[in-house]
Amino acid sequence: MNKSAYFIFFLFTAFILGCNPEKQEKPNIIFVFADQWRAQDLGYMGNTIVKTPSIDRLAEESVVFKNAISGCPVCCPYRASLLTGQYPLTNGVFYNDKPLNPEANTIAKIYKKAGYETGYIGKWHLNGHEPGEETFEARLKFIPKERRQGFDFWQVLECTHDYNNSFYYEDSPEQLKWEGYDAIAQTKSAIKYIKEKSKGEKPFLLMLSWGPPHAPYQTAPEKYRQMYSPEDIDIRPNVPEELREKAKTEIAGYYAHMAALDDCLKDLLVETENSGIKENTIFIFTSDHGDMLYSHGNVKKQQPWDESLMVPFLLRYPEKFGDGQKVIEAPVNTPDILPTLLGLSGIEIPETVEGKDYSKIISGEEKPESESVLIQCPVPFHQWNYARGGREYRGVRTERFTYVRDLNGPWLLYDNVLDPYQMNNLLGLDEYKFIESDLDEQLQDWLTKTNDQFLPGNEYMKKWNYYWDRNDSIQIQ
Incomplete structure (x- = not known):
């Protein structure tokens, strides 16, 4: 073969x-x-009632996880499990304002090793604070680079819910301020990051963590608060009658935050189109946990009812799954998020990760190994501490059932299809004895798999040398 023929063959091969x-x-x-x-x-x-048109449109072209569960439904434990793919009793973050080990193997470190740019904007809540240090002062501190878990681009504050007077740090201890309502300003920064990185040669991982719709509920921009009146709010039937008016007022404000965030999401989605990266971008929308909002007479999170446990989870990846909707009914848990993203990215999953890779479940190549996910509260605290009725629990959530044990034994059993508001505890009924037994076996399997001895909360606090915040340890026997 002459030189010209070699050259033509080389060009043809490169083209193919x-x-x-x-x-x-x-x-x-x-x-x-x-x-x-x-x-x-x-x-x-x-x-x-709630107006989320942008998120609803995203759902039409996403993988929709109908039973996405926040397995330890509270801020810091969720975030630590998200970053590590581990359960709270493995990574040690089972209580708010406790630090994630700076040496942990986290999502940003793993993706950086695979050649990614990494960025984080918004609420962090994994830095923790020292014994004797006041919690809310510690939440305003600068977080040095060695405690950022591998993120390079950094516009972060540990935690605040003062959305209209919100600060952040970059690479120095100089305190910067978000202009106006922080979620809107953070979204603008994320859009700028996407514009810049979409022009580069490296893929990027960007995490955007909004503070709303967490309380305070009445602080969204005025135009969004004008969209909802308490009189228009439908109240879930599991809210006690004496709390319904209060719930309506708070939910109206809650929905106002959601409307603002929906507009923010719209702007992000538009930018993925404008930057030409939509097809080859995995776009996730989710939440760290839910909000009881007076269902069962309770507030906030940590609790084993669906208002606390269930979160939205949308995953759009057009290049892999097309532009239509795909619904996954199988429950998915927080530690499963990291391995699933790694599976979709073609990156090896480290041995440190405990969660399940759902990438082949989404594509239909595999079926879930388990029909349940683990739910837990190793240590109740703050709004759900012992004095307020909080208790340690472990349980399982399936597509249909919720089964929960506390330290004294079986506590809750719900058929979530026949009883979607979880108003009828089925424990002890003869017709559910077999189901209770089966779910208890599944729970025992999970406890074995996660090396969980299900001890009183104080035992875990001692093991990790953690101190109790405020009056959380009251009523420990």
Whole structure:
């Protein structure tokens, strides 16, 4: 073969390889999560009062996890499990304002090793604070680079819910301020990051962590608060009569935050289109946990009822799954998020990760190994501490059932299909004895798998050398 023939063969081969449809670049990851947005309050989940048109449109072209569960439904434990793919009793973050080990193997470190740019904007809540240090002062401190868990681009504050007077740090201890309502300003920064990184040669991982719709509920921008009146709010039937008016007022404000965030999400989605990265970007929208909002007479999170446990989870990846909707009924838990993203990205899953990779379940190549996910509260604290009725529990959530034990034995059993508001505890009924037994076996399997001895909360506090905050340890026997 002469030189000309070799040259033509080389060009032809390069052209064929370059056009190979199986040759794909690694996807970008845009991971957007709100704080305390329960799954029940979205249009695509059947709520006709809350206005979430952008999220609803995203759901039409996403993988929709109908039973996405925050397995330890409270801020810091969720975030630590999200970053590590581990359960709280493995990574040690089972109580708010306790630090995630700076040496942990986390999502940003793993993706950086695979050649990604990494960025984080918004609420962090994994830095913790020292014994004797006041919690809310510690939440305003600068977080040095060695405690950022591998994120390079950094516009973060540990935690605040003062959304209209909100601060953050970058690479120095100089305190900067978000202009106006912080979620809107943070979204603008995320859009700028996406514009810049979409022009680069490397894929990127960006996590955007909004503080709303977490309380205070009445602080969204005025135009969004004008969208909802307490009189228009439908109250879940499991809210006691004496709390219904209060619930309506707070939920109206809660929905106002959601409307603001829905507009923020719309702007992010528009930018993925404008930057030309939509097809090869995994776009996630979810939340760290839900909000009881007076269902069962309770507030906030940590609790084993669906208002606390269930979160939205949308995953759009057009290059892999097309532009239509795909519904996954199988329950998915917080530690499963990291391995699933790694599976979709073609990155090896480290041995430190405990969660399940759902990437082949989404594609239909595999079925779930388990029909349940583990739910837990190793240590009740703050709004659900012992004095306020909080208790340690472990349980399982399946597509249909919720089963929970506390330290004294079986506590709750619900058929969530026949009883979607979980108003009828079925424990002890003869017709559910077999189901209770089966769910208890599944729970025991989970406890074995996660090396969980299900001890009183104080034992875990001692093991990790943690101190109790405020009066959380009251009533420990």
